[in-house]
Amino acid sequence: MNAYQITGTSGLTSLHAVHLPDPKPGPGEVLIKIRATCLNYRDYMNVMGIKGVTGPVPRIPCSDGAGEVAEVGEGVSDFQPGDRVVCPFMPSWLDGEYSQHHASQALGGAVDGLLRELAVIAAASLLPVPSHLSLEEAATLPCAAVTAWDALHCRGRLKAGESVLILGTGGVSIFALQFAKLAGARVLATTSCDLKAKRLLELGADAVHNYKTDPDWDKWAVKQTGGLGVDKVIEIGGAETLNRSLKATRFGGHIALIGVLTGTSAEVQTVQILRKGIRLDGIYVGSREMFAEMLAEMSRVKMQPVIDSVFEFSQATAAFQRIASGRHFGKIVIRV
Structure with missing residues (x-):
């Protein structure tokens, strides 16, 4: 599969396109064809090598993504190939209180993120994309939207x-x-x-x-x-x-x-x-349960995210330059 990796701490020059082996889903897991990822300022800080934020390298950046189920592992019955799904920021945080363990599973920092063509995620973590949203719109939600929802409604x-x-x-x-x-x-x-x-x-x-x-x-x-x-x-x-x-x-x-x-x-x-x-x-994002509550409300009123711009996969560096400029209004999406 094609992907991007942060390979050092020298800023945007450390972000490189790479080719990696295709992952395979194990029991209880789902293989997703990532169709869109979305940038958060955290992703920019990771790429720039900012002390106290950047995780170990090499690392695939970007916590946010949505796509289509390509294959399901043994025991998975809630999803089937072709289903549209979105991945939570911390796949292990299903409900309950935030913990150090959940933080250690945050995509794009502690573990590899979604700026790639294929990803394996636990089926229990995934959420179906509401019918009124495109995959580009769904990709904007896991970090920024859930954070706002947690900040206003949960906390x-x-x-x-x-x-x-x-x-x-x-x-x-x-x-x-x-x-x-x-x-x-x-x-x-x-x-x-x-x-x-x-x-x-x-x-x-x-x-x-x-x-x-x-x-x-x-x-x-x-x-x-x-x-x-x-x-x-x-x-x-x-x-x-x-x-x-x-x-x-x-x-x-x-x-x-x-x-x-x-x-x-x-x-x-x-x-x-x-x-x-x-x-x-x-506030460090929120749980899958919060995400599900938020999606239900968004579906009820057909709320759509505000997208600033959409870049192609080959333009990933330009997308990071856009967020660095501070000129954006809303979310910056990379179409995979």
Whole structure:
């Protein structure tokens, strides 16, 4: 099979097309023809060799993918060749609590990912692709969409009428906007671009702030809520944005810490967490059970992901360059 591997820690030049033996499914496993994969910033960090993120090399990148069943192993009865399926981010995390074991099975980092033509996954992990979604759309879901769902509905316990602040226009933020509006929440959004601001409003954001023209987006968010602060924050920046998120959050509010786009460590104003009684949750995607609940809701309303661009398999490096540019709005897909 054809695949891509990260072969070193020298950035995009370490990503190489390779030819590997075709895998075969064992008992309880399914062989999948991967038809589409999708990039997350984590995948870019892995390829770039960022300390504390990149796993062992050589490694096939990309956690997200969808495809068609090619062959089933002994004892598999839930799927048959031709079925359209999507692979969870951590195939071992079926339900229950998150654990170190599940983290050790995360695709594209701890173990080989899905930027390849064929993959073997345990049948118990897979989910059928809803009929209203293409395989390219389904491939956008395992990391960003499930993360947003976990942050808002599982850990966040979002209620209609609450306010949600999203940062930027990456995959998690856009999915959070879509899910929050479906739940009847008021969504405040930040961006660095007026054109992206217009698109956020078209997707349903109630108010948008350009942090390039006015970096005090925390003060803006507090003002938008009558001086109280927002109920929920989808915090994807990390090091350089967390303190502003703490200031923007109301007493007793919730911050879902998801991304590290601005770095992996920083000085945090912990007194804000204490004084305001803020609940701060680290969100590392979610379980298959959460994924199934999310797919059921998406099917109910025929919700479709926002795709920024689709690249061919031979253009994988260009897809990574697109995510590095920061110009994308929504998800970047690679068609296999």
